[in-house]
Amino acid sequence: MYKVFFITLGCKVNQYETECMKSSFVSAGFSVSDDKSSADVILINSCTVTGSGDSKSLYAVRKARKDNPRAVIVLTGCLPQTVPDIYEKIPEADIITGTKERKNITGHVLEFIEKKNRITDIVPYGSHDDFEVTEYKPSFSHTRAFVKIQDGCSCFCSYCIIPYARGRCRSKPLDILKKEINTLAANGYREIVLVGINLAFYGMEYGMRLADAVEECSGINGIERIRLGSIEPEMILDKDLERLSRIDKLCPQFHLSLQSGCGRTLKAMNRRYTPDEYYALTRKILEFFPDASFTTDIMTGFPEETDEDFEESLAFAEKIGFAKIHVFQYSPRNGTPAAKMKQIPKNIKEQRADRMKALGERLHSQYLERQVGKTVPVLFERENSPEYHQGYAPDYTLIKILRKNSEKSLRNRIFYVTIEESRRDYCLGSITTMHNS
Ligand code: SF4
Structure with a gap:
């Protein structure tokens, strides 16, 4: 029996997809290994959201080849999907696939083991792809399970490569979601996290809302907690909050992707809300969920971000009082409009990221202090x-x-x-x- 070792970079969607790939390898007769050096196959599920995602993914491939020269190396995920000449760039990978139709990977591995010819199978996205349903047999190695309910993004923020790596918005049908959550509950899971590339767009193509998915999960015995992954602020309406607040199992943790607290920068980013609208949303959420915590992602050094813009962003983050901030530096992604704008020097991006991180740490401590006594x-x-x-x-x-x-x-x-x-x-x-x- 061939043994497969998995390496996952990037977001919660990738973590879920790695679990699905584990399931399909096990169904095809492979076993999952926790020892890279003795594995027959090493699969790297890559990320390309930033330049650092690219470097970490490529480093993981090269290191896998060095650590275990005889293993079949598979590179899959967002990075190959967006880099046309990936085949030449990373000769250490034996098999390269994108984010689409990964059900074929096990067959590619068997073919490579037999014929030893490199394989590239990157299927492009069209304008009307369906949600790809994949095999998922949870192993209950954690108490919390990620469940992908949405894929793709149709927003095209000016810095973001994801719509190219993931195609357009599409959602998991409710009957399939229900079946999956029932399996998780039967396997002992009590907490699930619903995740997606642009989660708040869940169900749009069927005339549904995110609340429909949460309600469906909430009706399943054994599941006691439902969390939401990152959501885009502009998609959450009062009527959604009203519905969501009636779901007892929903945890009041809102990761509202901010990116910048400066209105000018948000506009240049092609984000679809202003700082005032974002602030109003957090106050509205608190009306429905008085114990809500807010976490976010903030980017520093977006092209043309001035010192004043950054100060505004910093002050806005403080005003919201985030429980946690994930800070990252802007990095140009080929083919996006922001990559053609005037770039900010690296040292300035770093200084701003350090200041935002320091603020994030202070706000996190203050948030924790406020919990004492509860x-x-x-x-x-x-x-x-x-x-x-x-x-x-x-x-x-x-x-x-x-x-x-x-x-x-x-x-x-x-x-x-x-x-x-x-x-x-x-x-x-x-x-x-x-x-x-
Ligand atoms: S909403 Fe914007 S940042 Fe988020 S995945 Fe879509 S294009 Fe990227």
Whole structure:
């Protein structure tokens, strides 16, 4: 039996897709390995959202070849989908595929093992692709499962390569979603995270809304928590919030992609909201979800971003009071309009990223301090410390409790915890009562 080792870069959608590829390899008679050096096949599921995503993906391929010269190396995902001459660029990869029709990968591996000829199979996107349904047999290695419900993006923000890497918006049909969530529940999962490339566009082609998917999942016994991946702010309407707020299982954690807190920069980015609209949305969410936490992504050094623009972005992030900020530096993506604009020097991008990160850390500490004194239900996760049990509150605050000698694992159980202290990136508390498990 051939053994396959998987490496995943990038976002939660990629993590879900790697799980699907694991399922299809297992169905084809392969086994999943956790040892790269003895694997027969090493598969790298790549990312191209930034220049750093590209470099990390290519480095992973070269390192895999060096670490295990006899393995079949498969490069798949967003990077090959967008780079036409990828075949010449990375001779270390034996098989190269994009983000489409990856069900063929197992067949390609078997063919390569037999014939030893390099294979490239990158299927281009058209204007009306259907949502690709893939095999998914969860292994229950984590307590939380990502579930892709939407793919593609039709927005074309001026800096973003993703519409080229993923095609246009399309959604997983509700009956397939229901079946998948039932399987997850039957395998012991109590928490799911609905993810997509542009999640808030879920169901548009069927005249549905994201709330339809959340309601469908909420009706499934065994699933107790539903989280949402990153959402685009302009798509969340009052009527959506009204519906979502009636779903008890939905965790009040909102990752609202901001990118910049400066109106001029947002316009140049072809984003579809102003800072005022974004701010109003967060206040509206708080009306429906008083315990909501807000997290976001912010880009620094977008072309032509001035010092004043950046200061505005910084001040806006502070005004929102994010619980967490994922900061990244702009990097030009070939074929996007922003790549042709006047670029910001590297050192300025770095300085701005450092300042935004420092703000993010300060806001995160302040957010954690505000949690002290609250009693929250915590779903405990994998035991990876002899000192603590740990899990997450509904707002995604990481909570730890001290572990007593010989105490049984709390994994996948929910307890109410009273938060007593905040530390650098988590809160410490003690169990008050059991929830329902
Ligand atoms: S909404 Fe904009 S940033 Fe997000 S994937 Fe689509 S084009 Fe990229």
